[in-house]
Amino acid sequence: MSKAQPPPPALTQRYSGVPDRLAAIAQAAKDKLYSNKNVPESVPRRHDVRLPPDTTRDAFDKAITALRKDLGVEHVVLNDKPLVDGWYLEHPNTHDAFHVVDQEDLVCSAMAYPATTAEVQTIVRWANTYAIPIYPISMGRNVGYGGTAPRVPGSVVIDLGKRMNRILNIDGENASCVVEPGVSYFALYEEIQRRSLPLWIDCPDLGGGSVLGNAVDRGVGYTPMGDHFANHCGMEIVLPNGELLRTGMGALPGKDGADNPTWQSFQPAYGPYSDGIFSQSNFGIVCQMGFWLMRETGHQAYMITFPRDEDFPQIVEAIRPLAQNRILGNIPQLRHVAQELNVTGLPKSHWYAGTAPIPRDVIRKHASQLPCGDCSWVFYGTQYGDITSIKSQLDIIQDAFSKIEGAKFFLPKDLPDDHYIHSRALVCSGVPVLRELDWLNWVPNCAHLFFSPITPTRAADAQIVHDINVRLHKKYSFDLFPTLCVAGREMHYITNILYDRSNDDEKRRAAALMRELIATCAKEGYGEYRTHILFADQVAGTYNWNNNALMRFNETIKDALDPNGILAPGRNGIWPKKYRGKGWQILGDEVEKAIGGGTISPKL
Incomplete structure (x- = not known):
């Protein structure tokens, strides 16, 4: 090429x-x-x-x-x-x-x-x-x-993005904005800079996605406002019958036909808080959405490395009180050192000639030549505030992690200009970038699947999920790239399964790995917060407490709002009455069987 x-x-x-x-x-x-x-x-x-x-x-x-x-x-x-x-x-x-x-x-x-x-x-x-x-x-x-x-x-x-991509409002005093679906993190950031407003956005690892779309799918970023749906305020929604709905304070008309002045200031308004049913669902089409923005502030990114794989539970135990006491300034990431190789943008073949997962000793050998050194886990965090408060926070954090023998602390100035920490420093200060694209050079024609379960910020739980990932990635012969995004009481354990989209064998193994990860973790009580559309039925089926009470509730809402079943049937495992029981669900090994010439059409 x-x-x-x-x-x-x-x-x-x-x-x-x-x-x-x-x-x-x-x-x-x-x-x-x-x-x-x-x-x-x-x-x-x-x-x-x-x-x-x-x-x-x-x-x-x-x-x-x-x-x-x-x-x-x-x-x-x-x-x-x-x-x-x-x-x-x-x-x-x-x-x-x-x-x-x-x-x-x-x-x-x-x-x-x-x-x-x-x-x-x-x-x-x-x-x-x-x-x-x-x-x-x-x-x-x-x-x-x-x-x-x-x-x-x-x-x-x-x-919706091509022609509905306006930033409808940026309120500098209220630190909020209203956007249409086609507004990317890039576009919102650049407009705030153009206006010289002292405001930050919160963006995910890559900045080209939709601000609205990411929030509706409950994506995350990395500043203190990293929970995107939690920091939205106000929605305008087209319901499946074509009717228009505004949630929150937007349901109260403003003076002389204007928008309600508190629409982007208070989320719930009066009565049931309905916004949540329009996230990860097929109950309506969100056409406008308000968001809270962050006031510009001082910040300091840092990196901490840990030498041994078996340090993992001790790291998690050190993280928990720091997160719950809100010492950690943002949504930090804990990554395995294998990703330090991956994020260089160099292909797997640069590091290892074989096709099997890279052996641990090979990872260790190459890591020792990188700025991170010979380590196993890498923690990326950012603290916020003035110089004095940041120093105080970092002192507490360094003291907590120093109890793990061999832990090393780095600031961006300690690392080369091309090191990944500089990208994280930008993202964690609200600047959208493209660095994460380097992942996709790992194999030819690279594509990926995300496996994204939730685990409590507790060593025993995190270790179970991690051990399952280690075992099953080895079984299906994939390199393991885990990233743990840390909130106060939970962690998104996100695994990136990289495969060659031209290789049917790799795709079958990736699908089988995904399916077994979902089932095995669910058996232990850990479910995905978000998944690929091919596995939505399986994941939805794991949330089956009390005879599938949650799905029965979702189906009741779906049938009431969308009696003709026209809006995104099957999205996130929610099927309207028209499709139910007609073979549309994808379960078992149907994905693997469809690869290479099969079909996932309904089983009649």
């Missing part, structure tokens, strides 16, 4: 582009990723447009003609062109760029591009009229969890 790639889109040219300050970094990342591909950009499609379930081509064409009349011909596009996986900044909205099953399996029939909330309402009413399932996306960068692929093949994807 050629190493010289066309420039990535700029933020000034495209809502999903990269800001000028990162143009050279984005170009280098793109060139590196494409140099590691050995498959063509696309292959001829074997099938024409994938029709929605129970829909003839004549009925579909009639429906599309009607939708084009409402939105404009150019804003409703059939998915009949070659499927191109692209990369992070130029990703598809037709399928999952990191496809586990066949590239043509989880595809939409068409893409619709609304420009306003009113047009979203029009699409929803159209879907009810023609009984065609719709699947809304914000920007489609939910990579590792299914990307833009609809759970029901043949659905019409509603791409």
